[in-house]
Structure formats: C-alpha cells, structure tokens
Amino acid sequence: AQSVTQLDSHVSVSEGTPVLLRCNYSSSYSPSLFWYVQHPNKGLQLLLKYTSAATLVKGINGFEAEFKKSETSFHLTKPSAHMSDAAEYFCVVSEWAGNMLTFGGGTRLMVKP
C-alpha cells in the first residue's frame, strides 16, 4: 500500500524568501512521485515528477524537488517565493499498478508581501 504524509498543513513565507514544503511517502514498490499545485477555482496542475531518473527534479515556475530514498522524502523547494505561488500544494505517489495517484493532505502556502 502507498501513502503520503505532508508534514505541514500551512506554510507562510515572505516574498523573496525560500520555500520548503515537506513530504514523506511510503510505498511497497519503486514509486513515481509528483507535486501538484491547486490555485483557487482552478484545476490541479503538475509542477514536477520523479520517475526513477535523476533524483533532483526541476519543475515549472522555479520549483524543484529532491528524491531521497533513504529518508523516503520528496521535499519541494523554491529559492525565492513570489506572490503568485500562494496556493495549495499536494505531494502525490503512484505505484505501477493502475497508475492510481495517492495524494497527501496538502500544504497551503501563504506568501506575505
């Protein structure tokens, strides 16, 4: 069985400061891992994905994440937050069977001016 834990339900940063959203996963197989972002009244959008290639994954809008198997973590980072980054972020795990996605509970990112 697969599961995802997002360690912070809310994160608040100032504009221009670094962002760190933490995610731990559990999987019986070699998982694929994703980060999705959800802006109010908009659909879920893929930020980046890890698929057993490079452990440091770069995504859209300056986000990146590092897969650490020994720590079962897949934390999302960005060097400098922008006001437009304020949204809900979901860490997601997928195993081979069915490509079903299992979502974490989400982290709401707030960016202060």
Added chain:
Amino acid sequence: DTGVSQNPRHKITKRGQNVTFRCDPISEHNRLYWYRQTLGQGPEFLTYFQNEAQLEKSRLLSDRFSAERPKGSFSTLEIQRTEQGDSAMYLCASSLGYRDTEAFFGQGTRLTVV
C-alpha cells in the same frame, strides 16, 4: 483540445435525489480517473477506466455510486439517493496510461447536498 472538461461545475441537490456528472477527457487519453476532494483534504481515488473497462474501484465507492465510460470516451458518475456526506468536489483526470505519464485534471464538479 482544451483539456479535461467537467460538467456541471456546480450542483446543489436535495438529500435523496440522484445526480449525474459528466467528464470529457483529453481525446487521445485512454485512462480516465474519478477522485473526490472534501474541504481541506487531498483528493481521494474513487475509480478508473482503461478505455471502456472499469478496472478498479475504491471501497469509498459505495453501492450508491456508479460510473460508466461507454465507448471509451466521456464518462459519467452517478450518485443515487444523495446524502449530506456526499458533498464534495468531484474531480476527473485523464492520462495516456503509461507508467509515470502525467494525469491532467479537470476543474471539478462541486456537489452540495442540502
């Protein structure tokens, strides 16, 4: 193609009524998924189709829920005898179905049962 389309965007219904939602996936995508998202939670898997075949159903999908994907194109999700606990956002996603391919999500149908 403008992505995954869901209709209606909002639905308010009285408890006990039946409701049906529609999802139109991206045209070349053979996999279609339904998820449910309640306030403050991440989406939870309900069911998925490979073309017209429904291959997996979550135990969240009670007997009051049924999903179809005739001809492997659009899909419908019906909820019979709605309950207040069914109030949620229902999300549809589609993908090419290969390992690791991206799932594209629609904007969802928000159901409110009063």
